[in-house]
Amino acid sequence: MDRLRGSAPALRIHAAFSLVEVLASLFILTISAMGITAAWRLADYQELLTRVDRRAERILRQYYELQTFAPPESRPFTVNASSSPSAQNAITGYLYHPRLIAGQNSSNPFGDLIPFSITMTNGAAPGGNQLVLSYTVPSYGTQGSRKLTKTVVLNP
Amino acid sequence: MVGVFLVVGAATGFLLTAMQRQAAVLQASALEAQHEALAEIMDDSIKSAVDFQIYQQAPSLSSSPLAPGNSSGDYLVCVNQQGRSEFHFDGTQIEYQQTQGKVVQQRLFPGVSQISDPNTGQKEQVFNMYLGIVQAQWNVDTTVDQVPFNVFGVPLQMQ
Numbered sequence: 001m002d003r004l005r006g007s008a009p010a011l012r013i014h015a016a017f018s019l020v021e022v023l024a025s026l027f028i029l030t031i032s033a034m035g036i037t038a039a040w041r042l043a044d045y046q047e048l049l050t051r052v053d054r055r056a057e058r059i060l061r062q063y064y065e066l067q068t069f070a071p072p073e074s075r076p077f078t079v080n081a082s083s084s085p086s087a088q089n090a091i092t093g094y095l096y097h098p099r100l101i102a103g104q105n106s107s108n109p110f111g112d113l114i115p116f117s118i119t120m121t122n123g124a125a126p127g128g129n130q131l132v133l134s135y136t137v138p139s140y141g142t143q144g145s146r147k148l149t150k151t152v153v154l155n156p
Numbered sequence: 157m158v159g160v161f162l163v164v165g166a167a168t169g170f171l172l173t174a175m176q177r178q179a180a181v182l183q184a185s186a187l188e189a190q191h192e193a194l195a196e197i198m199d200d201s202i203k204s205a206v207d208f209q210i211y212q213q214a215p216s217l218s219s220s221p222l223a224p225g226n227s228s229g230d231y232l233v234c235v236n237q238q239g240r241s242e243f244h245f246d247g248t249q250i251e252y253q254q255t256q257g258k259v260v261q262q263r264l265f266p267g268v269s270q271i272s273d274p275n276t277g278q279k280e281q282v283f284n285m286y287l288g289i290v291q292a293q294w295n296v297d298t299t300v301d302q303v304p305f306n307v308f309g310v311p312l313q314m315q
Contacts, residue, residue, distance in 0.1 A: 029167050040174045047181055051188065055303070058192065062306050065199075066289075069310040074287035097302040110302040 045140045052095045052114055052137065056150050060133045063091070063118055064152050067131065077120035079129060090117040095135055114138065120154075129154040184298030187267050191296045194250060194265045195307050198232075201241040202290045202309030205234035210283045210290075214244075228284035232292065234311070245270070245282040245294065269295045271304065289314070 017025075067075050076091055094112040102109075116135035123129055134149040202208065209215065209225030210232055216223060222233055230245040239256035249266040270279040271293050282294050292307040 026163060029163055033167060033170055036171065036174055040178065043178065044181060047185060051185060054188075054192070058195070058305075062308055065308040065310075066287075069289060069308070071288045074289075097304075099299070099301055 042140075048096070049137060052135070053148075055095050056116060056133055056135060056148075059093070059095075059116065060118070060131060060150050060152055063131055063133075064154070067120070067154060076118075077131075079120075079122060090119045092117045180299040184300045187296060187298050188303050190265055191267075191303070191305055194252060194263075195292075195305050197241070197252060198243060198292055198307045199309050201234040201236065201243075202232075202307070202311055204236040204238075205311040206237070206313060207235040208290065208311050209233050210285060212281070215242075227286075228281045230282050232283040232290075243283070243292070250282070250294065267296050267298060269297050269302075271295055 063076060067077060072078075093116055095114040095116050097110040097112060100109055100111050114135055114137070116133055118131055118133045120129060120131050130151050130153045132149055132151050134147060136145050136147045139145045207220075207222050209222040210227070210229045211225045212229035212231070215225075215231055215233055220235070222235065225233075232243040234241045239254060242251075242253045242255070244251045244253075245268060248268060249264050250268050252263045252265065254261045268282075270282060272278065273280055280293065283290070283292050285291070289308055289310050291309075292305075294305050296303040296305060
C-alpha cells in the first residue's frame with residue numbers, strides 16, 4: 001500500500017498532434033492560402049481585362065455610330081479638308097468605375113479608373129479616316145502597364 | 157488542438173471570402189453581358205425602325221402610325237417589319253417587349269439607374285432625341301462597379 005502511495009502518478013496518454021504535424025499543416029495551409037490569393041488576383045485581373053476590352057469595343061462602336069450618322073454639326077469630330085493626317089481634340093473618359101468603400105465618397109459611390117481617349121486621324125486616301133481608342137491596362141505582378149489601341153475605319 | 161481548429165477556421169473563412177468575391181465578379185460580368193445584349197437589341201430595333209416614338213407616359217397598345225411622342229422619355233417604341241419593340245425604364249429595370257403578330261415576348265434587365273446631368277446633377281430620362289438622333293443612356297449598377305451604356309442610332313426613315 002505504501003509502495004503504491006509513494007509511486008509517481010500513472011502517465012496519462014492523450015491522442016494529439018505532435019508539434020511537427022502542426023507545423024507541417026500550418027506550412028501547407030500557408031502555401032495554399034498564398035496560392036489561392038495569387039489565383040484569385042490573377043482571375044480578377046483577367047476578368048477586368050476582358051470586361052475593359054469589351055467596354056472599349058462598345059465605346060468605339062458608339063462613337064463610330066455618332067460620327068457616321070449624326071448630323072455634321074453634332075459629330076464628335078470634324079473631317080479636315082486638309083489632306084495631311086492630323087489628330088483632333090481627343091474625347092476622354094474612364095473604362096472602369098469600381099464601387100467605392102462605403103462612406104469614402106457620399107455623393108458618388110463609384111470611382112474612375114483606367115482612362116481612355118478617342119482621337120480621329122484624317123488620312124489622305126479615301127477611307128483613311130479612322131477613330132483610334134487607346135487606354136492603358138494596369139500593371140500586374142512583374143508585368144508593367146501596357147498601352148492598348150483599338151481602331152475603326154470610318155466610311156468615306 | 158485549439159490551434160488546429162483556428163488554422164482550419166481561418167483557411168475556411170479565407171476560402172469562403174474568395175469564393176464570395178469571385179461570385180460577385182461573375183454576377184457583375186453576367187449582368188453586364190445581359191445589358192450588352194439589350195443594347196444590341198435596341199440598336200437593331202432603332203436602325204431597322206420604319207416608325208418610332210419616345211414617350212413620357214405609357215403609349216397606347218396598338219396605333220398605326222404611332223401617336224406623336226416627346227423629345228425625351230422613359231418609353232421607346234420602334235416598329236419594323238418584324239413587329240413592334242417596346243422598351244420601358246420603370247425606375248430600377250428596363251423592360252423589353254417584342255410583339256410579332258400575336259406572339260408577345262418579354263424580357264427584364266435589372267440593375268438600371270439613370271445617368272445624371274454632369275452640370276446640374278439631375279437625373280435624365282433614358283431615351284431622347286438630342287443631336288437629332290435616337291439615343292438611350294443608362295447605368296448598370298453591379299455588385300462591384302458601375303457600367304455606363306449608350307446607344308446611338310438613326311432609324312431608316314432618318315438616314
